Amino acid sequence: MTEEMRRINETNQAEHVREAGRSTNLTGEQLFIRSCNTCHPGGSKGFGPTLENMGKDFPTDASLRAFLRKGKGTMPAQTKDTINDAELTELITYLRNMTF
Numbered sequence: 603m604t605e606e607m608r609r610i611n612e613t614n615q616a617e618h619v620r621e622a623g624r625s626t627n628l629t630g631e632q633l634f635i636r637s638c639n640t641c642h643p644g645g646s647k648g649f650g651p652t653l654e655n656m657g658k659d660f661p662t663d664a665s666l667r668a669f670l671r672k673g674k675g676t677m678p679a680q681t682k683d684t685i686n687d688a689e690l691t692e693l694i695t696y697l698r699n700m701t702f
């Protein structure tokens with residue numbers, strides 16, 4: 603392994619450790635209550651719109667994930683500092699199972 607590759611590997615490993623350190627291990631439901639419920643109470647219309655069209659507007663998990671990371675207008679972007687990748691997966695599972 604070249605010196606450069608070794609450095610790249612180390613940097614990647616450090617990033618994983620940092621990411622794990624940021625994990626609060628909240629469940630999808632807890633994340634929703636903490637970060638989303640104020641504007642989408644129980645998934646219904648509040649300051650933000652109802653989430654009942656979410657499945658139609660974001661048919662794939664990848665598109666929903668990208669939307670949540672980016673935000674839109676007054677919908678705040680969810681950065682890795684507040685919701686890490688593993689938590690975002692949990693949150694998306696929770697959202698996909700919401701009933702309206």
Ligand code: HEC
Pocket residue numbers: 634637638639640641642649650651652653654655656659670674675676677678680697
């Ligand atoms: C400060 C209020 C606010 C918070 C907090 C918030 N949202 Fe939103 N959300 C909005 C607004 C406003 C829109 C509409 C954005 C637009 O289209 O301009 C929106 C749109 C959405 C949409 C798109 C709905 C559709 O069918 O087009 C989804 C999905 C969504 N929010 C999910 C979430 C989730 C999940 C969270 C928590 C991580 C969250 N929101 C947190 C205000 C908020």
